[in-house]
Amino acid sequence: MIAPVEAYVTLSAILFFIGIVGVIARRNPLIQLMSIELLFNSANLALITFARSWGNNAGHIFAFLVITVAAAEAAIGLAIVVIVFRKTAFVDVDEVSTLKG
Amino acid sequence: MHPLLLLIWLGPLAGAVVLWAFGPQLRSLAGPIGSALVGVSFMAALSEWGSATLVDGSLEGVRQPLFAWLPQLAFGLQWDRISLVWTLIITGVGFLIHVYSIGYLAGDRAFARFFAYLNFFVFAMLTLVLSDNVVGLLVGWGLVGLASYLLIGYYIDRPSAVAASRKAFVINVVGDVGILYAVFVIVAKIGAIGYGDIFAKLTAFTPGELFIVCLALFVGAAAKSAQVPLHTWLPDAMEGPTPVSALIHAATMVTAGVYLIARFAPLWSASADARMLAGSIGALTAITGAILGCVQWDIKRILAYSTMSQIGYMIMAAGVGAYSAGILHFLTHACFKALLFLTAGIIIHNLGDEQDVRKMGGLRKQMPFAFAAMLVGVCAICGVPGFSGFFSKDDVLSATLAHGHPVMWFVGVVTAGLTAYYMGRMFLVTFFGAYRGNIDPSELGMRHPELAGTSQTAGRHPEEEEHAPAHAPAWLMSGPVAILMVPAVFIGWIAFGPNGGASAWTQFFAPVFPADVPVPGTPPDWVTSAIVLVLIVAGFGVAFLRYGNPRALLDAVPRLRIEAVRTPAILANAFYFDTAIDALFVKPAQAVGRWFGSVVDPRVIDAGVREASISANWLGHLFRSFETGLVRAYALTIAFGVACFAIYYVVIGVGR
Numbered sequence: 001m002i003a004p005v006e007a008y009v010t011l012s013a014i015l016f017f018i019g020i021v022g023v024i025a026r027r028n029p030l031i032q033l034m035s036i037e038l039l040f041n042s043a044n045l046a047l048i049t050f051a052r053s054w055g056n057n058a059g060h061i062f063a064f065l066v067i068t069v070a071a072a073e074a075a076i077g078l079a080i081v082v083i084v085f086r087k088t089a090f091v092d093v094d095e096v097s098t099l100k101g
Numbered sequence: 102m103h104p105l106l107l108l109i110w111l112g113p114l115a116g117a118v119v120l121w122a123f124g125p126q127l128r129s130l131a132g133p134i135g136s137a138l139v140g141v142s143f144m145a146a147l148s149e150w151g152s153a154t155l156v157d158g159s160l161e162g163v164r165q166p167l168f169a170w171l172p173q174l175a176f177g178l179q180w181d182r183i184s185l186v187w188t189l190i191i192t193g194v195g196f197l198i199h200v201y202s203i204g205y206l207a208g209d210r211a212f213a214r215f216f217a218y219l220n221f222f223v224f225a226m227l228t229l230v231l232s233d234n235v236v237g238l239l240v241g242w243g244l245v246g247l248a249s250y251l252l253i254g255y256y257i258d259r260p261s262a263v264a265a266s267r268k269a270f271v272i273n274v275v276g277d278v279g280i281l282y283a284v285f286v287i288v289a290k291i292g293a294i295g296y297g298d299i300f301a302k303l304t305a306f307t308p309g310e311l312f313i314v315c316l317a318l319f320v321g322a323a324a325k326s327a328q329v330p331l332h333t334w335l336p337d338a339m340e341g342p343t344p345v346s347a348l349i350h351a352a353t354m355v356t357a358g359v360y361l362i363a364r365f366a367p368l369w370s371a372s373a374d375a376r377m378l379a380g381s382i383g384a385l386t387a388i389t390g391a392i393l394g395c396v397q398w399d400i401k402r403i404l405a406y407s408t409m410s411q412i413g414y415m416i417m418a419a420g421v422g423a424y425s426a427g428i429l430h431f432l433t434h435a436c437f438k439a440l441l442f443l444t445a446g447i448i449i450h451n452l453g454d455e456q457d458v459r460k461m462g463g464l465r466k467q468m469p470f471a472f473a474a475m476l477v478g479v480c481a482i483c484g485v486p487g488f489s490g491f492f493s494k495d496d497v498l499s500a501t502l503a504h505g506h507p508v509m510w511f512v513g514v515v516t517a518g519l520t521a522y523y524m525g526r527m528f529l530v531t532f533f534g535a536y537r538g539n540i541d542p543s544e545l546g547m548r549h550p551e552l553a554g555t556s557q558t559a560g561r562h563p564e565e566e567e568h569a570p571a572h573a574p575a576w577l578m579s580g581p582v583a584i585l586m587v588p589a590v591f592i593g594w595i596a597f598g599p600n601g602g603a604s605a606w607t608q609f610f611a612p613v614f615p616a617d618v619p620v621p622g623t624p625p626d627w628v629t630s631a632i633v634l635v636l637i638v639a640g641f642g643v644a645f646l647r648y649g650n651p652r653a654l655l656d657a658v659p660r661l662r663i664e665a666v667r668t669p670a671i672l673a674n675a676f677y678f679d680t681a682i683d684a685l686f687v688k689p690a691q692a693v694g695r696w697f698g699s700v701v702d703p704r705v706i707d708a709g710v711r712e713a714s715i716s717a718n719w720l721g722h723l724f725r726s727f728e729t730g731l732v733r734a735y736a737l738t739i740a741f742g743v744a745c746f747a748i749y750y751v752v753i754g755v756g757r
Binding site for chain 2: 023099
C-alpha cells in the first residue's frame with residue numbers, strides 16, 4: 001500500500017525540525033554538519049514527494065541538484081572545520097567569532 | 102550705419118582693455134594712450150554734432166540699432182541732443198582730466214591701472230548716455246557705479262579709501278535697485294524697453310503707476326546724484342585721487358540723475374507728484390550741501406558738499422520741469438567744478454598731499470596760477486555776473502519760480518548766498534593771510550575728536566611720499582586747468598538771450614522739451630538775478646569779514662582753532678545722516694549678521710551636520726549589535742525568518 005502524501009510531508013517536517021534544533025542547539029561543528037545533511041535530506045524528501053504526487057519531474061531534478069550541493073558543502077565544511085581545529089584547538093563554533101562587529 | 106558713433110562709444114573701452122592687458126609693459130605710455138582714446142572719442146562726438154540735431158519727422162537725432170540680447174530686447178545707440186551734451190562733457194572734460202592725471206599721478210606704481218579704470222569709466226558713462234533703452238541705461242548705471250568704486254578705492258592700501266569705496270558702492274546699488282524696479286514696471290505695463298516705445302504708450306499707465314515709476318527712477322537718481330538722504334557717500338568719495346573727484350564725483354557721474362530725469366522728461370511732465378518730489382528733494386539737497394559746506398576744513402570735502410548742493414539745483418530744475426535749465430547748470434557746473442577740483446589738486450600736489458585748508462593760507466604768492474584759476478572757479482560757482490554760473494544758476498532759479506514753486510525758489514536763493522559764503526571762506530582761508538603749514542595742528546584745532554572724521558590727511562600711505570617728486574612737466578597739470586578756465590567763464594553766454602529773446606540754448610532744446618510756460622504773475626527774471634546778486638555780495642562779505650579782513654588775518658590761527666572747536670555738533674556730524682543710516686540699516690544688518698553667526702550657523706547648520714554624523718554613528722552601533730559572531734544565533738535568525746515565511750504562506754493558503 002502507498003502511504004498518503006501527508007505522511008511523507010510530516011516525516012520531512014520532523015526531519016527538518018530535528019536538523020534545525022541540531023544546528024542551533026549543538027556546538028560541535030561535526031554534529032552541526034550532520035544536522036545540515038538532515039536538513040538537506042528532509043528538503044529532498046519533500047521535493048520528491050510533491051514531484052510524485054503532482055507527476056512533475058522537476059522535483060527529482062532539484063533533488064539531484066541538492067545532493068550534489070550537499071556533497072560539496074560537506075567537503076568544504078569539513079575542510080573549514082579541520083583548519084579551524086588546527087588553528088584554535090577548539091571544536092566549538094561559539095569560539096570562532098573573530099568576525100563579529 | 103554711423104561708424105563714428107561706435108568709435109565714440111567703444112574707443113575708451115578699447116583703451117581700458119589695452120591698458121588692463123598690457124599696463125605693466127606700457128608703463129608711462131599708459132597715460133598718453135588712455136588720454137588719446139578719450140580725445141579721439143571727443144573729436145568724433147564733435148564731428149557727429151550735425152547728426153544729433155537732425156530732425157526727421159517726429160524723430161530727433163539718429164538711432165543706431167546694434168544687436169538684440171533677447172527677442173524684444175534690442176540694444177542700440179541713441180544720438181540726440183541730450184546724448185550730445187553729455188557725451189561732449191564726458192569726453193571733453195574727461196580728456197582734459199586724463200591729461201591732468203598724467204601729471205598728477207606721475208610715478209605712481211599703479212599708473213596703468215588708474216588709466217584703465219578711468220577709460221573704463223568713460224566707456225561706462227557713454228553706455229549710460231548713449232543707450233536707446235532703459236536696460237542699456239541700467240547696465241551703464243551699474244558700470245559707472247563699479248568704475249566709481251574702483252577709483253575711490255584706488256589707494257588700495259588706505260583703509261579709509263577702501264571703506265569709502267564700499268560705502269559708495271552699496272548706496273549706489275540702492276539706486277540701481279530703484280531703476281531695476283522701474284524697468285520691471287515699465288516692461289510689465291508696456292512690454293517695451295526703448296525710450297521711443299515707452300513714451301509712445303504712456304497712456305498705459307494710471308497716474309498712480311506713473312508716480313511709482315518716477316519714484317523708483319528717482320531713487321536711482323538720488324543715489325547716483327547724492328541727493329538727501331542718499332548723499333553720504335559723496336563726501337567720503339573724496340578719498341579717491343583728485344582727478345577722479347573732478348571727473349566722476351563732480352563733472353559727470355553724479356549728474357547722471359539729472360540725465361535720467363531729462364531723458365524721462367515725458368514721464369515727469371505727466372506726473373505732478375513726481376515733479377513736486379524731485380523738486381523738493383533737489384532744493385533740500387541744495388541747502389543741506391551748502392550748510393554743510395560751511396563747516397568743512399578739507400578742501401576736497403568743501404568742494405564735495407558744494408557739488409552736492411549744485412546737483413541739488415540741477416535736480417530741482419529738472420524736477421520741476423525746467424529740463425533745459427537743469428542741463429545748462431550741468432554743463433556749466435561740469436566746467437567750473439572740474440576747474441575747482443583740478444586747481445585744488447594742484448594745491449594738494451604742491452603741498453605734499455595736504456588737504457586741510459587750515460594748514461594752507463597765503464598761497465596767493467606761492468601759487469599765482471592756482472590763485473587765478475581758483476578765483477575764476479569761485480566766481481563761476483557763486484554766480485558772479487558774466488561768469489558761467491551766473492547764467493545757469495539764475496536760469497535754474499527763475500525757471501523754478503516760473504513753474505510755480507516759490508518755496509523751492511526761496512531755498513535756492515538762500516543757497517546761492519550760502520554758496521558765496523563757503524566758497525569765499527575756502528578761497529580766503531586758502532590764499533590769504535600767512536602760510537600755516539608749519540603750525541602745530543593742535544593749535545589749529547585739528548585734533549578735535551569731533552572733527553577727526555573730516556580730516557583726511559591722517560592716514561597718508563607711505564607709497565605716496567616715496568613717489569612724491571613728480572617728474573612730469575608742470576604743463577600737464579596747468580594746461581588742462583588753463584583750458585577749463587575758458588568755458589568756466591564763457592560757456593554760460595550760450596544761455597544769454599538778448600533783450601529777453603530766446604537764447605541759443607533754449608533754441609537748441611526747443612525740439613526736445615516742452616517750452617517753459619511761466620505761471621501767471623511770475624516776476625521777470627531780473628528780479629531773481631538782482632536778489633541773488635545781493636545775497637552773493639552779502640555771503641562773500643560775511644566770509645571776508647570773518648576770514649579776509651586784515652584784522653582777522655592777524656590772529657587767524659586762534660580764530661580757526663576756536664571755529665573748529667566750536668562747530669555745533671549737529672553740523673560737525675553732518676546732520677547725523679550717517680548716524681541715522683548707521684542706526685537704521687547698518688547696525689540692524691550687522692546685528693542680523695551677528696545673529697546668524699552666533700545662532701543660525703552653530704545651532705542650525707553646524708548642528709544639522711553634527712546630528713547627521715551622530716545618527717549615522719548610532720545606526721552603525723545598532724547594526725553592529727546584530728553581528729554577534731555566534732553562528733548558531735545567525736542560524737536561529739534564519740530559522741525564525743523561514744518560520745515567518747512558512748506561517749505567512751500557511752495563513753494565506755488557509756485564507757484562500
